[in-house]
Amino acid sequence: MMEIMEGSHAVAEAVKRCRPGVVSAYPITPQTHIVERLADFVADGEMESDYLTVDSEFSALSACVGASAAGSRVYSSTSSQGLILMAEVCFNASGMRLPIVMSIANRALGAPLSIWNDQQDSIAMRDSGWFQLYAEDVQELVDYHFLSYRVAEDHNILLPGFVCFDGFILSHTYEPVDIPDQETVDAYLPAFDPYQKLDANDPISMGMYATPDYYMEFRYELDRAMERAAGAIEDAGRAFGEHFGREYGSLAEAYRMDDADTALVAMGSICGTVKDAVDEMRDAGRKVGLLKLRSFRPFPKAEVARALDGVAAVAVLDKNISPGMAMKGAVGLEVRDALWKTGIDVYSYVIGLGGRDVRRKDIAAVADLAESGRGDMFYGLREELI
Amino acid sequence: MRELRIHGRGGQGSVTAAELIAVAAFKSGVYSQAFPAFGVERRGAPVQAFVRFSDSKIRLRSQVYEPDYIIVQDSTLIKDVNVFAGLKEGSIAIINTEKGGDAFDVPPGVRVVTLDATRIALEVLGIPITNTSLMGAFAAATGEIEFPALEEALGERFSGPLAEKNIEAARRAFAAVGGGA
Incomplete structure (x- = not known):
């Protein structure tokens, strides 16, 4: 009930x-x-x-x-x-x-x-x-x-x-x-x-x-x-x-990934906002989907590789930062490892740290960045404070 | 999906208002979601809380930027906080004030509903805690929640005479804003 x-x-x-x-x-x-x-x-x-x-x-x-x-x-x-x-x-x-x-x-x-x-x-x-x-x-x-x-x-x-x-x-x-x-x-x-x-x-x-x-x-x-x-x-x-009556038979859940050219990858509550953003982008004719990771350890490497097979670009939303690591986000690194030698571009975006709000328009902006080949970066910094 | 943003000061019960409105909405038969703006909750500091209402499951987790409704618990906030930010054609602003709706400079097409919730709260509860009165006003002004559902939500949160008084405050505000209870 x-x-x-x-x-x-x-x-x-x-x-x-x-x-x-x-x-x-x-x-x-x-x-x-x-x-x-x-x-x-x-x-x-x-x-x-x-x-x-x-x-x-x-x-x-x-x-x-x-x-x-x-x-x-x-x-x-x-x-x-x-x-x-x-x-x-x-x-x-x-x-x-x-x-x-x-x-x-x-x-x-x-x-x-x-x-x-x-x-x-x-x-x-x-x-x-x-x-x-x-x-x-x-x-x-x-x-x-x-x-x-x-x-x-x-x-x-x-x-x-x-x-x-x-x-x-x-x-x-x-x-x-x-x-x-x-x-x-x-x-x-x-x-x-x-x-x-x-x-x-x-x-x-x-x-x-x-x-x-x-x-x-x-x-x-x-x-x-x-x-x-x-x-x-x-x-x-x-x-x-x-x-x-509710099934969780996979470590990763694909949302509107059929025929997607750009994939967003995320974990946790941000996935709900991403799903709404994906719907908006699909309505606008963009071929975008979400791969939600339920499990980070063990990392579902084979499942990620299978789900992302055929996409052109992958944008990983990382609510963490590994200072000094070229890719920035820890989840991004795992996804890039899963797609090693496939030729698919994988980027990490450090987002939403310390409670900074993430909106649907931010998700669309991250998809834009991945499609234009820019990534491995913080997203949403207040430039005036830097 | 419709969205509500509640503006108040720490200690005025804005988060409780959001929670109980969401509970009443769920009891009225829709999906709802309530959450605070996660501020540092100091007494008197401006705070916000949010509610979403939808006929289907709500997935969105960001804060509310273009509300269909706002509740302003304390009109002295208006000089410090842009409580009207993001309001659009057809939005409803419910403001606790002694003044009339004309006193507020809202975006075009926004309906202003004013009531003296502080007076109701002082008369019924004996303290100037206006959240439960404003819940009644919200029910009457928007139709998002049914009054019996609000009554049930208040009855579950409070007990004994406190529940009765808060329900009475909500009922008076509901009637003052034109709800037929």
């Missing part, structure tokens, strides 16, 4: 239905409404979880690592500086193959301080060994939580994952959303069945010291698991359709 609610509250409803045994988080704008609501659920007896209040994001994720290792389904959420403070623990969680799910309300990184949206925080954790899904709207945001636990806890995967969504733009927006009932979620997402866990009667050690004779193989296995996660996300997305 469709209801209307704030994005953050919809996340809390989704997390409640995932039945985590332990929730540990530290409040940070714009994630705060999620964990406030979860704390209410626990205090009101609506949710049978231990809610651990801690002194920092570092402690929050550390508590999640311990609880997950002890065999509990665990949840956390953060943004921006909070995620960066967790960085060390993130690498440990994936290295220990703990299937933690964490919602990232994407926010810019300081300095200068910005509470507003871009995707620099999760992109900065690109190599942390967590899979990363990006939601376009509140419905995807809700659904990706169920899907992520199913993928993370798959014994063939055993990886932690981020559900990324644009801070404020989705977290603070009221819009209609279907919150599935508990029975439907339970049928899709069975109780957590840990592959191994800490047990005083059968002691094991986790996250141990690996000498040069062993370390590389651990990293190799982590990479192999992430490669397998692509198929697991597709399978979980197809099964999602059978249970909930």
Whole structure:
């Protein structure tokens, strides 16, 4: 049944239905409404979880690592500086193959301080060994939580994952959303069945010291698991359709890409604005389409190459900047890699950093730039400030 | 798709107004979307919030630049903020003021609806919080939301006597702007 609610509250409803045994988080704008609501659920007896209040994001994720290792389904959420403070623990969680799910309300990184949206925080954790899904709207945001636990806890995967969504733009927006009932979620997402866990009667050690004779193989296995996660996300997305009637059977979604000469590539809530801009450009006779990436890690290289086959130019909208990298944006680099040796021109446009608004006319202007062979640049700078 | 931009000052409940108008619109049977302008929310600082209404799913996420409707909670904002920016032929501007519509210099073809929402709020609520009154005025002036749906949205957000008073404030404003409740 469709209801209307704030994005953050919809996340809390989704997390409640995932039945985590332990929730540990530290409040940070714009994630705060999620964990406030979860704390209410626990205090009101609506949710049978231990809610651990801690002194920092570092402690929050550390508590999640311990609880997950002890065999509990665990949840956390953060943004921006909070995620960066967790960085060390993130690498440990994936290295220990703990299937933690964490919602990232994407926010810019300081300095200068910005509470507003871009995707620099999760992109900065690109190599942390967590899979990363990006939601376009509140419905995807809700659904990706169920899907992520199913993928993370798959014994063939055993990886932690981020559900990324644009801070404020989705977290603070009221819009209609279907919150599935508990029975439907339970049928899709069975109780957590840990592959191994800490047990005083059968002691094991986790996250141990690996000498040069062993370390590389651990990293190799982590990479192999992430490669397998692509198929697991597709399978979980197809099964999602059978249970909930909304299918996510691919890591990338093509919108009006048939016969497109120019392709826009983007992740997250900007995809909605791009779809409206594509419709306007199509109405004006321009052959433009969108490839929306649901997953940044694993990166769907083959799918991107297939979807973009035959286009003349590709414009990647990057809500991040890798200072000093010639291409500028991290997503652009991956798309150029996917199209290596095809001769297709791929450009990155750094856009919407620190909450700068992106309009339909900006999308059209980026398509113009790509068609004229200009890219790998910031878009929308205020020249008078430079 | 129709778009509303709400102008107010921090503490006047502009974001709540946007949320409850979106809730009432959804209950009235359309798709709606409400979001704030994500400002640094200091009491008294100019703030904006937005609502979209559509018969189909709303995908657009940018802010509202060419609104079909504006609500101005505090007419003293008009000297500091161009609240009329982007208004077009047929747009409706709902302004909380003691003055008449002629006092405002709006673009051609814009209908100005004025009401003394501060007086209604002081009489009904005992405090000068005008957002719920202006929601009633919005319902009457635009027809985007049905009054019973607004009443339901207010009843869900507030409880007890506070809900009753806010519904009463909305009803008075609705009637003042010519809605038949």
